[in-house]
Amino acid sequence: MDPTEDQSDTLTTQPEDQNDATTTEPEDPLADIPELHTYVATDQEERTAALRLVADSIAQMRQAANNSLIFNPLNMAILVAVFAVVARFMIGRGHEPFIVGTTCTGILCIELVLIRNLTQEYLSAAEEINWAWLGDADLIVTKFGDEIIGTAVVNWVSGESRQKRKKAWRGEIRSWTVRLRYRGKGVGTALLEQAIKESKSKGAEGIDFADYHANSKRVTPKFYSGKFDKADRRARAKLQDMLETSPTKTRRKRGGSS
Structure with missing residues (x-):
């Protein structure tokens, strides 16, 4: 057998194999993602889940309201001013910096508690989302x-x-x-x-x-x-x-x- 014929057969079959490989359609990456x-x-179970979602959306408003009160520029400026007045007063009375810092931390905690109490009504409103x-x-x-x-x-x-x-x-x-x-x-x-x-x-x-x-x-x-x-x-x-x-x-x- 002529060796050139073997080479010719080999050379011609390789491109065909490669072509088959390149024409194979890739798998759809979204095939397993539900629509x-x-x-x-x-369905009662779906309706229950939907009602729970409504209640959750109201409860989430509480966190948004808390953030609005805490990070409002005016409120933050007032809080810093209060810290400055308290610190100046306490240092003038000879209190140590540690005590001053602890007092300011206590004031911050009081503010957070007041804010949480103010927005508590959102949780009450969420609890009212029921079948009635x-x-x-x-x-x-x-x-x-x-x-x-x-x-x-x-x-x-x-x-x-x-x-x-x-x-x-x-x-x-x-x-x-x-x-x-x-x-x-x-x-x-x-x-x-x-x-x-x-x-x-x-x-x-x-x-x-x-x-x-x-x-x-x-x-x-x-x-x-x-x-x-x-x-x-x-x-x-x-x-x-x-x-x-x-x-x-x-x-x-x-x-x-x-």
């Missing part, structure tokens, strides 16, 4: 695998239609929240989209956030609750924009809450 599903929950609070409202949930990561509570109430010849349904969103680590990923938008679809399927004249929803509670002066108020305005504006651009646009009553 998101948004729907009205009817839910009533006949729908629980729209977003599920990621086996975990409920977002929910919107929509209550359907009757009211005068614009023609005032008949009663009409409208939707009120009493809660809208997403688990902390999933926020900013479009889950909240999907919940609002589903709420709009539900309002359309029920023939509702409109849908909007309730004036007093689960996360509208404020226990601190308005000066410190700006972050909460801003988030509320953003949510209402987002819903309004989605209603205006929705392909299945739901009619809204004029003069609704803003």
